[in-house]
Amino acid sequence: MSLFKLSPIAAKQWQRFKSIKRGYYSAVIFIALLVLSLGAELLVSNRAILVKYEGNYYFPTYGGIIPGRSFGLDYDYETNYRDLKNQIGENQDNWVLLPPVPYSPLENDFQSLEYPPYGPSMENSHYLGTDTTGRDVLARLIYGFRIAIGFSLMLLFFNYIIGISLGSMMGYFGGWFDLFFQRLIEIWSNVPFLYVVMIIASIITPGFWTLALIMIVFGWMSMTWYMRTVTYQEKAKDYVMAARACGASHSRIMFRHILPNTVSLIVTFLPFSITSGITSLTALDYLGFGLPPPTPSWGEMLSQGIQNLDAPWIVASVVGSMTVVLVMVTYIGEAVREAYDPRKFSTYE
Amino acid sequence: MNKILKIISASLFAVLLIGCGSEQQDPTETVLEAQVLAAYPISELTEELIWETNLDDPIFADPQAIKGGTLRMYNSAFPLTLRSVGPDSNNQMRTLVQGNQLGLIDMHPVTDKVIPVLATHWAYGNDGKTIYYKLNPQARWSDGKAIRADDYLFTLDFMRSPDILAPWYNNHYTTEILEVKKYDDLTISVTGSTAKPKADLHYYYSISPTPRHFHILNEDWVKNYNWKIEPNSGPYKITNIRKGKYLDLELKKDWWAKDLKYFKYRFNVDRIRVKVIRDEEIAFRHFMKGELDLFPIKAPKFWHERATGPLIDNGYIHKIQFYNNIARSPFGFYLNQDSKPLDEPGMREALASAINFDGMLENVLRGDYERLPSFNTGHGKYSNTELTAPKFDLDKANALLDAAGWDTRDSNGIRTKNGEALNFGITYGTAIHTDGLVYLKEEAKKAGIELRLDMLDAASFFKKLNEKTYQLAMLSFGVGYRPAYWQHFHSENAHKPQTNNMTNMDKPEIDELIMQYRAATAAQDRERLSRDISTLIHQQGAFIPGYYAPYTRSAYWRWLRLPSFVGTAQNSSPFDLFGNTGGLFWLDPKIKEETLAGKKAKQVFEKQILLDTQHKVQ
Numbered sequence: 001m002s003l004f005k006l007s008p009i010a011a012k013q014w015q016r017f018k019s020i021k022r023g024y025y026s027a028v029i030f031i032a033l034l035v036l037s038l039g040a041e042l043l044v045s046n047r048a049i050l051v052k053y054e055g056n057y058y059f060p061t062y063g064g065i066i067p068g069r070s071f072g073l074d075y076d077y078e079t080n081y082r083d084l085k086n087q088i089g090e091n092q093d094n095w096v097l098l099p100p101v102p103y104s105p106l107e108n109d110f111q112s113l114e115y116p117p118y119g120p121s122m123e124n125s126h127y128l129g130t131d132t133t134g135r136d137v138l139a140r141l142i143y144g145f146r147i148a149i150g151f152s153l154m155l156l157f158f159n160y161i162i163g164i165s166l167g168s169m170m171g172y173f174g175g176w177f178d179l180f181f182q183r184l185i186e187i188w189s190n191v192p193f194l195y196v197v198m199i200i201a202s203i204i205t206p207g208f209w210t211l212a213l214i215m216i217v218f219g220w221m222s223m224t225w226y227m228r229t230v231t232y233q234e235k236a237k238d239y240v241m242a243a244r245a246c247g248a249s250h251s252r253i254m255f256r257h258i259l260p261n262t263v264s265l266i267v268t269f270l271p272f273s274i275t276s277g278i279t280s281l282t283a284l285d286y287l288g289f290g291l292p293p294p295t296p297s298w299g300e301m302l303s304q305g306i307q308n309l310d311a312p313w314i315v316a317s318v319v320g321s322m323t324v325v326l327v328m329v330t331y332i333g334e335a336v337r338e339a340y341d342p343r344k345f346s347t348y349e
Numbered sequence: 350m351n352k353i354l355k356i357i358s359a360s361l362f363a364v365l366l367i368g369c370g371s372e373q374q375d376p377t378e379t380v381l382e383a384q385v386l387a388a389y390p391i392s393e394l395t396e397e398l399i400w401e402t403n404l405d406d407p408i409f410a411d412p413q414a415i416k417g418g419t420l421r422m423y424n425s426a427f428p429l430t431l432r433s434v435g436p437d438s439n440n441q442m443r444t445l446v447q448g449n450q451l452g453l454i455d456m457h458p459v460t461d462k463v464i465p466v467l468a469t470h471w472a473y474g475n476d477g478k479t480i481y482y483k484l485n486p487q488a489r490w491s492d493g494k495a496i497r498a499d500d501y502l503f504t505l506d507f508m509r510s511p512d513i514l515a516p517w518y519n520n521h522y523t524t525e526i527l528e529v530k531k532y533d534d535l536t537i538s539v540t541g542s543t544a545k546p547k548a549d550l551h552y553y554y555s556i557s558p559t560p561r562h563f564h565i566l567n568e569d570w571v572k573n574y575n576w577k578i579e580p581n582s583g584p585y586k587i588t589n590i591r592k593g594k595y596l597d598l599e600l601k602k603d604w605w606a607k608d609l610k611y612f613k614y615r616f617n618v619d620r621i622r623v624k625v626i627r628d629e630e631i632a633f634r635h636f637m638k639g640e641l642d643l644f645p646i647k648a649p650k651f652w653h654e655r656a657t658g659p660l661i662d663n664g665y666i667h668k669i670q671f672y673n674n675i676a677r678s679p680f681g682f683y684l685n686q687d688s689k690p691l692d693e694p695g696m697r698e699a700l701a702s703a704i705n706f707d708g709m710l711e712n713v714l715r716g717d718y719e720r721l722p723s724f725n726t727g728h729g730k731y732s733n734t735e736l737t738a739p740k741f742d743l744d745k746a747n748a749l750l751d752a753a754g755w756d757t758r759d760s761n762g763i764r765t766k767n768g769e770a771l772n773f774g775i776t777y778g779t780a781i782h783t784d785g786l787v788y789l790k791e792e793a794k795k796a797g798i799e800l801r802l803d804m805l806d807a808a809s810f811f812k813k814l815n816e817k818t819y820q821l822a823m824l825s826f827g828v829g830y831r832p833a834y835w836q837h838f839h840s841e842n843a844h845k846p847q848t849n850n851m852t853n854m855d856k857p858e859i860d861e862l863i864m865q866y867r868a869a870t871a872a873q874d875r876e877r878l879s880r881d882i883s884t885l886i887h888q889q890g891a892f893i894p895g896y897y898a899p900y901t902r903s904a905y906w907r908w909l910r911l912p913s914f915v916g917t918a919q920n921s922s923p924f925d926l927f928g929n930t931g932g933l934f935w936l937d938p939k940i941k942e943e944t945l946a947g948k949k950a951k952q953v954f955e956k957q958i959l960l961d962t963q964h965k966v967q
Contacts (some may be wrong), residue, residue: 064760076747077795078762108788110712115649133713133784202806288780293802294787310654 016339023335026328033325037146044139046104048081050097053088061099101125103136105143105296110134117311129313131304137317140296145321147291148298151208152277155215159273162220164266167227168254172235178228185221193218201289208291215280223269230262264340271333275326282322298322386561389502392530398472398481406460410614410933411912418936419620420909421641423632427593427625430575434508434515445598445623448927449583453482453555455929456830457611458919463551464611464929467496467558467582471551477544477870480554484535489605490560490580498531500558501539505529507559512570526556546872552830558582582606583927584616595624616932636904637666639945642936643905643924647898649715656904664954665907665944672900672965674918676832677726680825681895682775683851687844688820690753691773697890698739699749700773703796705741709788710896721894723887725832727966731879732832736887738894746796755797764797772799776819778810786823816846817853823895824851831875834863834882852891859885899965907954908941909934918964 006014018024041061042049051058053071060066060081068075071084085096102125103109109130111118116134120127128137170178197214200206206214234240235258243257278298284290285299293300298318305315429437433447453468463471468482488496507513508522528540541554560580564570578587584604589597598621606612624641626632633655636644646652646668660666682704690696710718723736750756755764755771764771775786783804790800800821805813813819826837826849836842840860842850859882866878886892901922909924912933916923925931947954 065758065762067758067762075743075795076758077743077797106787107791108712115653115712115715133787135787202809205803205805293783293804294790 013339017335020335020338023331023333023338026331027335030325030328030332033145034149037142037149040142040146041099043099044101044103044105044136044142045099046081046102046107047078048085048096048098048102051081051084051095053094055093101127101136101138101142103139105135105139106294108134109136117308117314119311120313128317129311131301131314132308132311135294137301137314140301141298141317141321143296144298144301145325147208147296148278148281149274151212151281152274154212155219155277156270156273158212158216159220160223160266162216163223164227164259166220167224168231168258168262170224171228171231172250172254172258174232181224185224188218189221191218197284197289198287205292206290208295211281211284211291215277226265226269227262230265231258234258234261268333268337268340271329271336275329275333278322278325278329386499389499389531392532394532394536396474396481398474400470400472400481400483402470403457403462403464404610406457406462406464406611408610408613409457409459409914409917409930411914412614414614414617414912414933414935415910415937416617416619416935418618418938418941419622420618420643420936421622421624422643423624423626423635423641425625425627425629425632427596431578431587431590432571432574433579434518435513435571438515442596442623444927445587445596445621446579446581448931449581449585449598450557450579451582451606452557453484454551455611456551456919458917458930465609466606473547473550474538474540476540477547478542478550478554479538479540480550481536481538484537485605486535487605488582490563490582491586491601492560492563492580494560494562494580496558496582497534498537499534500561501537501556502529502531503561503564504556504559507564507566510566510570512566512568514571526554529556543867544870546870546875548872549831549875584612584932585621585927593625595622597622617935618932621926639906642909643903645901645922646904647902649717651904652717652902653715661904661958662956663948663951664956665948666904667907667909667957667959668902668904669911669915669923669959669961670900670902671916671920671923671959671961672963673916673920673922674727674899674964674966675921676728676828676830677721677897677899678825678828679721679724679726679892679894680897681721681724681823682893683822683824684891684893685817685820685822685851685853686855686891687817687853691820691891693753694890695749695753699746699753699796700798701739701890701893702742702746702749703793703798704739704789704893705792706738706789706893706895707741708792709785713785713788714896718896718898721897723883723894724837724892725879725883725886726894726897728828728832728879730876733880733883733887736883739890741792743796746798750797758797761799762794762797763799770799771797772801773820774801774803775821775823776803776805776810776813777823778805780804782823814851817851822851825895832879832883834859834879834886835867838882838886839863852889854886854889854891856885856889859889906941907944907957908937910937910940915959915961915963923961 036043041047045061047060049059049061051060051071058066058070060079065078067077068079071079073079073084081096081098082102085098088094088096109124109126110116111124111134116130117132118124118126118130118134120129126136126138128141130136131140166181170181196218197206200210200214204210231254240253240257243253248257281290282297282299282302285297286303287299288303290299291297298321301314301318302322305311305318308314424442426442428442431446432438433443433450451466453466454463454471455466456462457464465485467485467488469485470483472481473479474481484496484498486495490496505522505526505528508515508518511519513519525542526539527542530538530540532538539554539556541550545553563580564574576590582605584606585598585600587596588599600616600619624635626635632641633644633651635641637660644656646656652668652670656666656668661668684691684697684700686692686697691700706720710716710720720738722738723733725732750764750771755766757765759765759770777786783802786800786802790802793800803819814822814824836849838850838852838854838859840855840857842848843853843855862878862882862885866875866882869875869878903922903924905924911923916925916933917930920930920933924934944954946952
C-alpha cells in the first residue's frame with residue numbers, strides 16, 4: 001500500500017482495518033469477486049474464449065457475434081460453441097477453448113427425455129443445476145451478482161451525491177432553508193416507496209435505469225439527516241470561521257473544508273448502503289416489480305426456487321450466495337466503522 | 350368495462366342473481382312481501398305459431414348414480430360479491446352463482462339439439478328474429494315463488510338499468526335484445542336486433558328470468574345486494590357463507606326440475622363446499638390428505654410430478670385426462686398492423702416463421718399442449734380444418750427479412766435496416782407465460798429478431814390492449830357457441846381504441862364477408878362464410894396461433910365416481926358442476942368407507958390413471 005502516500009491518520013486507520021481480520025479478508029474476497037464479475041464473460045459464457053479454426057484465431061467473447069458459417073456450420077446466427085467443440089473433436093489444428101461454465105445466463109439448455117429443472121451435474125457443466133427453463137443457475141447467479149452490485153453502487157453514488165450536498169447545505173445554511181427541506185423530506189419520506197414502484201411497474205415495464213431513477217428519487221433522504229447534523233457541528237468550529245475570514249465562498253467551505261471532516265461518517269455508512277441496495281433490488285425482483293425478464297436476477301431466482309422446492313439447488317444457491325455476500329459486506333462495514341473510531345477501546349455502561 | 354371480459358360474458362346466456370338475506374334476516378325482504386308489483390302489460394299474440402319441444406333425445410347421465418354426500422373442493426379466492434352483474438362480479442366463483450340460474454332452453458351436449466329447461470315449448474316468429482316460449486308452470490324460485498312471464502320482462506328492465514353499473518349488460522340488452530313481450534303468465538317472446546338462422550336463434554336470443562320480487566333498483570343496488578343471495582332456479586342454492594373461508598351450496602330438496610328428463614340422475618351430491626385456500630401448493634396438500642375430493646391438475650408440473658406417489662400407486666387417488674371437443678380460445682400473438690413494420694405482410698410472415706411455438710410446447714411445456722391451428726378452432730362446420738399454424742422456419746424467415754431490406758446484422762446478431770434494429774415488444778399480462786416467452790425470445794434471435802418481453806399487471810395490460818398501443822399482444826378471448834368475427838376483424842373496429850379488433854384488421858374483402866355472415870340466415874351459408882372468413886384471416890397472418898390443451902386433467906379420490914361414459918364431448922371437465930353438462934358425477938359412501946379403511950390397513954386398490962380419448966379430435 002505504499003503506492004499512495006497516506007496521511008498518518010489514514011495510515012493508522014488502514015492498519016486498524018487490516019488488524020480486524022474478518023473484515024479485512026471479507027474486503028479482499030469481496031473486491032476479488034467484484035473484479036472477477038467484471039470479467040464474467042471470460043468465465044461464464046456460451047461464447048468460447050478462443051477458437052482456432054483453419055489457421056485463424058477467433059476471440060468471440062467480446063464484440064459482435066460470429067455466425068455459424070464462419071466455422072463451416074450451416075447457419076447465420078451465433079455459433080453454438082459447445083456444439084462446435086464437439087464437432088471439431090480431437091482435431092489438432094482446429095480447437096475451441098470454452099470458459100469454465102460454458103452457458104450464458106439467458107440461454108435455455110434442454111436435454112432430451114428430461115424436463116428442467118435439471119440437478120447439478122459436472123458432466124453437463126451445470127455445476128449448480130438449472131432453473132425451470134433450463135438456464136444455468138451458476139451463470140445467472142454470477143451475472144445477477146454483477147447487476148445487483150452495479151445497481152447498488154450506482155444507487156449509492158447518486159443517493160450520496162444528492163443526500164450529502166443537500167444535507168451539508170441544510171446544516172451549513174440553517175434557518176429557512178433548513179426548515180423547508182426538513183419538512184419536505186419528512187413529507188417525501190412518508191410516500192410509501194413500494195406502492196409507488198408497484199404502480200409504476202404496472203404501467204410500464206421498468207428497465208435498469210427507470211428502476212434506478214425511482215429508487216434514487218425515494219432513496220436520497222436518509223443521508224441528509226446525518227450530513228445535516230455533522231455539518232452543524234463542524235460549522236461551529238474555528239477553522240470554518242477562519243476560512244470565512246479568508247474570504248472562502250460557501251461552496252468552498254462546504255466541500256473543501258467541512259466535507260473532508262465528515263468522511264468518517266460517510267465511509268461508515270457505505271457498506272450498509274451497498275447491502276440495502278442489493279436487498280431492495282432483490283426484494284423488488286422477488287415480488288415481480290424489478291428488472292424485466294429474462295434479466296438474470298437473484299430475486300427472480302429466489303421466487304423461482306421457492307415455487308420449486310423440490311429442486312432445492314435453485315433456492316440453496318441463491319440463498320447461500322446472498323448470505324455470503326451480505327455477511328461479507330457487514331463484516332467490512334463493521335471493520336471500517338471500527339477503524340474510524342478514534343477510541344481504541346470502548347466501554348459501555 | 351373492458352372488452353375481454355365482455356366477450357367472456359357474451360359467451361354465456363344472459364343471467365343474473367343477487368342474494369336475499371344470507372346470514373341475517375334482511376329488513377327489505379319483509380317490505381317486499383307487502384309490496385304489490387304492478388304486472389307488465391299483456392300483448393296480443395297475432396302470429397300462427399308451431400310449437401316445438403324435444404323430449405326424444407337420449408339422457409346423458411348414469412342411472413347408477415347414488416344421491417347424497419358432500420363434495421369438497423377449493424378456490425383460490427373468495428368473491429368480492431355474490432352479485433352476477435355490476436362491479437367485481439366477474440370473479441372466479443361466479444359460476445357457482447350463475448350456474449344455478451337456468452335459461453329458457455339449453456343445448457343437448459350430445460345431439461347438439463335444443464332441449465327444454467325453463468320453457469317447455471318454443472316457436473319461431475316469421476321475422477327470423479323473434480322466438481316464442483311457453484314457460485314451465487312448475488318452475489319455482491328457490492324461495493318457493495313461481496317463475497312467471499313478469500320475471501322475464503323484468504330481466505330487460507333490470508339489465509338496462511343504470512343502477513346495476515354494468516355497461517356491457519346495459520348495452521347488450523338494449524342493442525341485441527330489443528324486446529320481451531308477455532302474452533299471458535306462461536307465454537313470452539324475445540325479439541333480437543337482427544335475423545339469425547333458426548338453429549342459432551336460441552343462442553343469440555335467449556334470456557334468463559330475474560326474480561322481480563327480490564330486487565329493488567335504486568342507486569344503492571350495487572351496495573345493498575352485494576352479499577344477498579338471489580333466489581335462483583337451478584339445482585343448488587347458496588346456504589352458508591363465511592367470508593374468506595368457505596361457501597356452501599345445497600341441493601334443493603324439492604327442486605322443481607328434478608324429474609325433468611334431461612335432469613335425471615344428475616346433480617347427485619347434496620352439498621358442495623368450496624373452501625378458500627389461497628395457495629395452490631397448500632391446497633394440493635389438503636387434497637393429498639383427503640380434505641378435498643377433487644383437484645384440477647392440468648399443469649404439467651402437477652400431472653407429472655406432484656400427483657404421483659403411493660396414494661396414486663395404491664389406487665386411493667385416481668387421475669383422469671379427459672379430452673373434450675369444444676370451441677378453443679384463440680390464444681396467441683395478436684399483431685398490431687398499425688405498428689410498423691407489421692403493416693407489411695412479408696414482415697408478419699417472417700415473424701410468424703421465427704416464432705418457435707412448437708419447440709416451446711415440446712421443451713418448456715413438456716409436449717402437453719397442442720398447437721392451435723388457426724383463430725377459429727373447434728366450431729364444427731364453422732371452422733376451416735385445413736388451416737394449419739405457421740411452422741418455425743428460419744430459412745423462410747431469413748429470406749423474407751432479407752427481401753424486406755433487413756439484411757444487415759448488428760453486433761448482437763439482430764437485423765438492422767437504416768441503422769434501426771429489428772425488435773418487437775410482446776405485451777402480456779401474467780407471469781405464467783414468461784418461461785415460454787423466454788424460450789421464444791432466444792429462438793427468434795436466430796432469425797435476427799429481438800423480442801422484448803413487456804409484462805404488465807392485469808389491469809394495465811387490459812388498458813394497453815384497449816388503447817392498442819402494443820406491437821404484439823399475447824392474449825386470448827372467450828369463445829361463444831358460434832364464431833364472432835365482426836368485433837375482431839371488421840374495419841369498423843380498426844384503428845380505434847376500446848374495440849376487440851386487436852390486429853387492426855382493415856380489409857374490404859374481409860368486411861364484406863363478415864357482413865354477409867352476419868346477415869345470412871341459412872345455416873349452410875353461414876358455415877361456408879365462416880370458413881371463408883377464417884381462411885382470409887389466416888392468410889393475413891396478423892394472428893400467430895398459440896396453443897391449447899384439448900383436455901382437462903383432474904385428480905380425485907376413489908370414492909368420487911363418474912358415469913360409464915365418463916363425460917360428453919361438450920364437458921369442459923367430467924366434474925363440471927352446473928350447466929348443460931354439469932352434475933354427472935356422484936359420491937359413493939361405501940367406497941369411501943372402504944378406501945379410508947383400506948388406506949389405514951395399507952390395502953392396495955387398482956391404480957387408475959384414465960386417459961379418456963373418446964372425444965379427441967384427430
